[in-house]
Amino acid sequence: MRVVIAEDNALLREGLILLLTSAGHEVLAAARAEPEILPALLEHRPDVAVLDVRMPPGFRDEGLRAALAARKQIPDLPVLVLSQYVEQSYAAELLGGGATGVGYLLKDRIARVDEFLDALQRVAAGGTALDPEVVTELMSRRRGTPLDSLTARENEVLHLMAEGRDNTTIAETLVITERSVSKHIGNVFLKLSLPPTDSGHRRVLAVLAYLNNS
Amino acid sequence: MTAAIRQAARASAQLAVAAGLAFFSILFITVLLITVVVTLVVVGAGLLPETVLLIRRMAGFKRSRVASWTGHEIPEAYLPLRGTIRERVRAAVRDTCTYADLRWMIAHYLYGFLGLLAVPLWPVGLVVDGARCGLLRRDAVVLPLISRLADLDAAWSVTLLKPPPKALLAERVTVLTETRTSAIAAHSAELRRIERDLHDGTQARLVALSMRIGLAKRAYERDPQAAQKLLDEAQDQAEEALTELRHVVRGIHPPILTDRGLVGAVRALAASSGLDVTVEFEGLADDGPRAPAAVEAAAYFVVAEALTNSAKHSGATRAEVRLTRLANGLRVRVGDEGRGGVVAAEQSVDVGAVGGSGLLGIRRRVAALDGTFVLTSPVGGPTVIEVELPCVW
Numbered sequence: 187m188r189v190v191i192a193e194d195n196a197l198l199r200e201g202l203i204l205l206l207t208s209a210g211h212e213v214l215a216a217a218r219a220e221p222e223i224l225p226a227l228l229e230h231r232p233d234v235a236v237l238d239v240r241m242p243p244g245f246r247d248e249g250l251r252a253a254l255a256a257r258k259q260i261p262d263l264p265v266l267v268l269s270q271y272v273e274q275s276y277a278a279e280l281l282g283g284g285a286t287g288v289g290y291l292l293k294d295r296i297a298r299v300d301e302f303l304d305a306l307q308r309v310a311a312g313g314t315a316l317d318p319e320v321v322t323e324l325m326s327r328r329r330g331t332p333l334d335s336l337t338a339r340e341n342e343v344l345h346l347m348a349e350g351r352d353n354t355t356i357a358e359t360l361v362i363t364e365r366s367v368s369k370h371i372g373n374v375f376l377k378l379s380l381p382p383t384d385s386g387h388r389r390v391l392a393v394l395a396y397l398n399n400s
Numbered sequence: 401m402t403a404a405i406r407q408a409a410r411a412s413a414q415l416a417v418a419a420g421l422a423f424f425s426i427l428f429i430t431v432l433l434i435t436v437v438v439t440l441v442v443v444g445a446g447l448l449p450e451t452v453l454l455i456r457r458m459a460g461f462k463r464s465r466v467a468s469w470t471g472h473e474i475p476e477a478y479l480p481l482r483g484t485i486r487e488r489v490r491a492a493v494r495d496t497c498t499y500a501d502l503r504w505m506i507a508h509y510l511y512g513f514l515g516l517l518a519v520p521l522w523p524v525g526l527v528v529d530g531a532r533c534g535l536l537r538r539d540a541v542v543l544p545l546i547s548r549l550a551d552l553d554a555a556w557s558v559t560l561l562k563p564p565p566k567a568l569l570a571e572r573v574t575v576l577t578e579t580r581t582s583a584i585a586a587h588s589a590e591l592r593r594i595e596r597d598l599h600d601g602t603q604a605r606l607v608a609l610s611m612r613i614g615l616a617k618r619a620y621e622r623d624p625q626a627a628q629k630l631l632d633e634a635q636d637q638a639e640e641a642l643t644e645l646r647h648v649v650r651g652i653h654p655p656i657l658t659d660r661g662l663v664g665a666v667r668a669l670a671a672s673s674g675l676d677v678t679v680e681f682e683g684l685a686d687d688g689p690r691a692p693a694a695v696e697a698a699a700y701f702v703v704a705e706a707l708t709n710s711a712k713h714s715g716a717t718r719a720e721v722r723l724t725r726l727a728n729g730l731r732v733r734v735g736d737e738g739r740g741g742v743v744a745a746e747q748s749v750d751v752g753a754v755g756g757s758g759l760l761g762i763r764r765r766v767a768a769l770d771g772t773f774v775l776t777s778p779v780g781g782p783t784v785i786e787v788e789l790p791c792v793w
Contacts, residue, residue, distance in 0.1 A: 275656075294639050
C-alpha cells in the first residue's frame with residue numbers, strides 16, 4: 187500500500203517508516219508538522235494516511251483536524267489516527283456521519299505489529315479500527331440498558347465487533363468457531379433490538395451508533 | 401394603623417435590646433478597666449484575652465441584631481486569639497478591632513438609651529395616630545418615629561462596628577497566608593503522589609520488563625520457546641507501563657484540556673458521562689480567552705468528579721453543568737435531580753493529608769486556588785455543587 191504518515195517525534199517516525207516498509211508498504215511522505223500534512227496528502231493521494239493527533243506547531247489536536255480537513259478535500263480518504271491517549275469524543279468526531287475508512291488507535295498498539303498492520307489494512311479497505319480502550323469506555327458508561335442482559339461471551343463479541351473486527355478475526359481471538367460467532371452476533375443484535383445487518387462496516391456503524399446514543 | 405403598630409412594636413423590641421446592651425456596656429467597661437489595670441501589674445494578663453473575647457461576643461450580638469433589622473451583614477475582621485497566653489495578649493492588644501469595639505461600646509453606652517425615648521412616644525403615638533388614622537384617614541406620624549429611632553441606632557452601629565480598613569487588610573493577609581500555606585502543601589502532596597505513582601507503578605514495571613528481556617536474551621540460544629514467552633511477557637509489561645503513565649498524565653493535567661480548552665473538555669466530559677447532561681457556558685467560548693491552566697484543571701476535575709458521583713450514586717438520569725465567567729474568576733455549577741444526601745467531607749481542608757480522589761480531593765484543589773466550594777444535597781435531592789475559582793483573565 188502507498189502510505190503517507192505524519193509524526194513529529196523522530197524516533198517514532200523512523201520506527202513507523204521502518205515497520206511499514208518492512209511489511210512491504212511504501213511510505214510516500216512523512217510530515218513533521220501540521221502545515222506539511224495536507225499538501226502531502228493532496229500531492230500523493232495515498233491508499234491510507236497515518237496521522238499523529240498532537241503535532242507542531244500547537245501540540246494540540248492538529249493531526250485530528252488535518253484528518254477531518256483532508257477528508258473534506260479527498261472524500262473517503264482512509265485515515266488512521268494515532269494518539270498517546272484516546273478520547274471518546276475524538277472517536278465520535280472521526281466516525282461522525284457514518285464515515286468509512288477510519289481508524290483511531292493508541293500509539294501503544296503499534297508495538298503489536300501484526301495487529302497494527304491488520305488494522306491499517308482494514309482501514310485502507312474502508313473498514314474501522316477503534317481502540318479497545320474507546321470501546322471499553324463506550325460500553326462501561328451505561329447501566330440499566332439492554333447491555334446488561336448480554337452474556338460475558340456476547341459482551342466480548344460485541345467489544346470486538348465495535349473495534350471493527352470481522353467474524354474470522356473474532357473467532358480466532360476468542361478461539362471459537364465462526365459459526366458460534368455468527369450465533370452470538372445474532373443474539374447481540376436481537377437483545378439490543380438492532381435490525382440484523384450483514385457483516386462488514388455497516389454492522390460496526392450500527393453497533394457504534396447504538397453505544398453512542400443509548 | 402395595625403401595620404404601624406406592628407412596625408412600631410418591632411422597632412421597640414429592637415430598641416429595648418439596644419437599651420439593655422447599653423446597660424451592659426457600663427458593666428463591661430468597668431470589667432475592662434479592671435482587667436487593664438490588673439494587666440499592667442502583670443497578674444491579670446490571662447484575663448485580657450478573655451475579656452476581649454467577651455467584648456467581641458457582645459459586638460457580635462449587636463451586629464446580628466442590626467443585620468436582622470437592616471438586612472445587611474456587618475463584616476467582622478478580628479485577629480484570631482490563639483497560642484500561648486503571651487501571644488493571645490499580644491494579638492488582643494494589637495488588633496485594631498479591639499479599639500474599634502471599645503469605641504463602639506462607649507458610644508453605645510450613650511446612644512443605646514435612645515430607645516428609652518420610645519416609652520413616651522407610645523402613649524402619645526397611640527392617641528395621636530389613633531385619631532389621625534381613625535378619624536382623618538391620614539397616615540400615622542408618631543409611631544413611625546419609633547422605627548426612625550431604631551434606624552438611627554442601626555446606622556450608628558453600622559458605622560461604629562464596621563471593621564477599620566486596616567483590620568480588613570490584616571484579615572485578608574491572614575486568609576492569604578493560610579491559603580498560600582495550604583496551596584504549597586497541596587502542591588507538595590500532589591508532587592509526592594505523582595512521585596509515588598511513577599515509582600511504584602511505571603518504574604517497577606520497566607524494571608520487570610527489562611529483567612524479562614535480559615532473561616529472554618539468556619534463553620535465546622538454549623530454549624527459543626521460553627525466550628518467546630519471556631518476550632511476550634515483556635511486551636505486556638511495556639503496555640501496562642504505558643497505560644499507567646497515561647493515567648498519571650491524566651491526573652496531572654488532562655491532555656484534552658491542552659487540546660480543546662475548558663469548553664471542549666467539559667463538552668467531552670458531558671458526552672462521555674452516562675447521564676443526559678446539558679452544558680451551558682456564559683462568557684466562555686471555544687476560542688475565547690482561557691483561564692490559567694491550574695484554574696482550568698480544577699474546574700475540569702470538579703465537573704468530572706461531580707458527574708461521576710451523579711452517575712454512580714444519585715440515581716439521576718439528567719445533570720446540568722454551567723460554567724460562568726465572572727469579573728474576577730470562574731464559577732462552576734453542577735446539579736442533578738437525583739436522590740441527594742451526598743455528604744461532603746466537612747472537615748476543614750487538611751493540608752497534610754495526601755490523596756486527590758473524591759469530593760475531598762476536589763475541595764482541596766479548590767481551596768488551594770483560594771476558591772470556594774459549596775455543596776447542597778438535602779436528602780431527596782437535588783444535589784448541587786457550586787465552585788468559584790478566583791482568577792484574572
